[in-house]
Amino acid sequence: MQHGLTNSDIAELVAWRRKLHQQPEISGEEEKTALEVVDFLTPTEPDEVLTGMGGHGVAAVYDSGVPGPTLLFRSELDALPIEEISTAPHRSQVPGKSHMCGHEGHTTILAAMARQLGRKRPARGRVVLMFQPAEETGAGAAGVIADARYPTIAPDFAFSLHNLPGTPLGHVRLKEGVVNCASRGMRIVLDGKTAHSSMPETGTSPMVVVSRLMPALTGLSAGRFDSDDFALVTITHTEMGERVFGIAPGRAEVWATLRTRLDERMDDLVAAAESLVREEAKNDGLKHSVDYHEIFVASLNDAEATAHLRAAMDDEGIAHDERELPMRASEDFGRFGHGAKSAMLFLGSGENTPQLHNPDYDFPDDLIPIGARIFMRTVANLLDAPQSSNGNG
Template structure:
């Protein structure tokens, strides 16, 4: 392990680096693209990577993903650093001069900042090739809907670069600026969207008894499903939460009693085993309510996220880097309730993810006035470079 003298790259990132990375991040912020639509964002990434001269660039990985590979002549481990390409379908209400130029879409989770952090690592690797093994910078598509990691891993070309270690970070409002949350074990909850359709028969609004309305069943199901959650804290292995996110009954017409209803709920558990049990209970409740009301029903699942678990060795790799950078860690912050597509990389490598504090006065993730703090770019880049130095230099 290299000495923890905090002088691995004097002046990195330089003022010029910081200015360029900040400008690039803000350009990404102006041009957000949703999950699966990140074609122009991917082009910007490839253009940014070009001056760093990676040995290989895999474009179109699992969709619009980009993997840049920096090889060493000597055998050694492969370390993958991952960030996300996609934005959110939310209208930005902040007043920053670089606010989103795309109506109804915005980088309100900080993926633009995560990309800038990896861009900083790429600039460093352009001047500092690994001595052994290889560094892989992955710009992953479709994180927000939970589809991207699975598609990247399923891409046949990923087998050529399957890493020994996969590392990631996410900025976190509410955590003190520049502080970190990192622990082995459960890191982020499993979740999935459950879409329920109830079908009966329409009727004239003056004669509702001649139809079969889903309203009574829908009214019972909303509190019944939310009541399946055990509550508590995510550190409890039995933690679960059911949240109603959308409901629609019939058509917007005063003359028609409804014949169909749609209910969307999000199921959330600390781990995948708990999710299997919660799904079974929720499906049984929906089926029973539909049968009792004489309705047909259908269930489909969307935005499926596995739970995210931090491997002990990969966690120590990140912990040593944080120590080298004198970054404090705050205990008791994990696992977080939110879900992370990164968990799937644990199937193919030793993986770990940390949270990097955006500050206690920063708007929450997915809020319409959220904006990634540019001053985190240099901190995140240095942490990741420290990880690479421990094993590849």
């Protein structure tokens, strides 16, 4: 397989990344970004392009026509509801929205792969470039996998990357096992009965229950982060009653984020939190309801998939280690690991760069060829090297 990008390729990819940066779309709204991806990929002549996956997702298939494994590489299309404060010429042109997580850079790395796959297909098997929507809300991967067309591109191996500020530029963090936590947003609604503030005893206020619930929920946190028993509950929002002085409240909401290293531990934490809410509401004669939002499963790197990424980086002379992993943050790429051998790496974006979700963050263009090299070497090692493999081609 032809390997490497020309100087012209890199210049065009950088310009395209900056174009995407100027026109960010948040989770669920990535329609124009998806069209940009399809337009950019068209000259590479993919064998199949699936659009509208999981919302606005795009899957481009590069098929050798020879039986072999299917490799899926995922990037994200969505931006964030953050006002950018950068003075860069390519800063966001959309008020209140910006690519402060680098997803447009990850997407450009996959576009760099498309350039090379368009010139020469792998010797066997096929490569699927998955441009996924709605990663930030946790809905995108689940939506893609639930799409009726997904079984036609279901991979044997799935790979992804995320840039990582605070890590030297181009240096990779990678380990097998847990790399990102499971998490979910828990919204608790408590309903009682309003009353005149001069006669609060004639109503049923949720105030006392709210005051007990917040410390009780955070008290479910347990275990060291390096333990599979780790659990963390963070209260993120609460509101109660109307903003007036004449009404004693009859309704309240408490929002909390539940976080664990493992999905099984999350099941236990959810059960404990719901039991706590149920008992507290019952004790004070309140009705209650619970619903969940932004549900992320744990991301676990498969040993074999991780070994393939390590081998590719060794072949390319790219430094890597296991430091700073796993992370408390969540990533919806973990869902791809439920049906494939999957692994995600973290590509250093500089020790002194702004952190992700900071309003002055900007994806380093120098990472585009580095990320593409790692992934293209992975393709070459798995699909071009002579070896036996079971795959669905």
